[in-house]
Amino acid sequence: MTETSRSSSAGTVGGPFPWTVAGAGTVVTVALVALGLAWEGKPTPAFVGGVAVVFLAVTAVIHRSMVRAGTAHGRQPITAATWVTVVRAGLVAAFAGFLFTEPPGGSAAWVPAGLFAGAALLDAVDGALARRTDSVTELGGILDTEVDALLVAVGAVAVVAADAAPLVFLAVGVARYAFVAATRWRRHRGLAVADLAPSQFRRATGAVIMSTVFLALLPVPGPELSRTIAWLVSVPVLAHFLWDWLSVSGRV
Incomplete structure (x- = not known):
């Protein structure tokens, strides 16, 4: 990549990037707090570490999506539909903690499926919202596809690891x-x-x-x-x- 293309790519990300990462981080924090209340064993250090690892992957996905969309079409707005996709990304990171620890028991045993379902069902919401508000963007489409891929990958690893x-x-x-x-x-x-x-x-x-x-x-x-x-x-x-x-x- 040339120096010119580097500066161009950086310019297409700009200010919205830290805000979107902060938004995904807020979703993760809320999910961890809720887990602490619902899960008797509380999220273990391994669980939190797994969440942190996948959150770094989420951050990379957001950045790469912004660069790809911005390079082709200039800086993209962060629409309401894109924020829904950011929420989905945060839920993926929160769900990923279950890859690194034993699943909870009791009523909390339903939590992994609930987190996964939330991230999956919101996939229908972001697209419908973008079309309804006439705010379809290149960034929204790219980020939605990347979050879908990450959700499927993490989910597949989780169910295979659980022998399900x-x-x-x-x-x-x-x-x-x-x-x-x-x-x-x-x-x-x-x-x-x-x-x-x-x-x-x-x-x-x-x-x-x-x-x-x-x-x-x-x-x-x-x-x-x-x-x-x-x-x-x-x-x-x-x-x-x-x-x-x-x-x-x-x-x-």
Whole structure:
């Protein structure tokens, strides 16, 4: 990256970045306080450390999204819909603490599924709000996609670690990151990358994966059913990612 492009990228982020990070941090803080009240064991140091690690990832996602959107379209406004996406990012970080500790018992056993569901359901809110208020922005679209990917990845790791989903479901969680990395590597090598045709299946994939993770996080009906459903979901999702790769690489 040249000196000019560095300064240009920095200028596209500017003032809104610390405010959005502070907003996500506020969501995390509120969630930790609520957990301290609802969870008898209280959030453990390992839990808080895991939240901090994923919050750093959330910060990087927000910054990268602002740079990408700003480089192409100039500095982007932080709309109400974008703030909803920022809240989602904070919930992802709060949920990620359960990757590093034993899940709570009693009534608090429902908390991991609740945090995940909050981050997933707000996905419908930010998009609808942006369209209703005529405030669709490039930043909002990029950040929404990146938060979706992070939520799916963290959720997949959580349910596989809890033995509520088979190991193959990890591939579903990281499939988008692998696809993006492979596409960029292909461009880096100077090879052609075709555009993907619109797909109704692709649009529904995210909702199906999130529903599968949510079911696996619930204390009931149990891991036997959730593992079976995760298998049934993994096969067509991974097959479709493979088909998309064959399409962008010009093999089909």
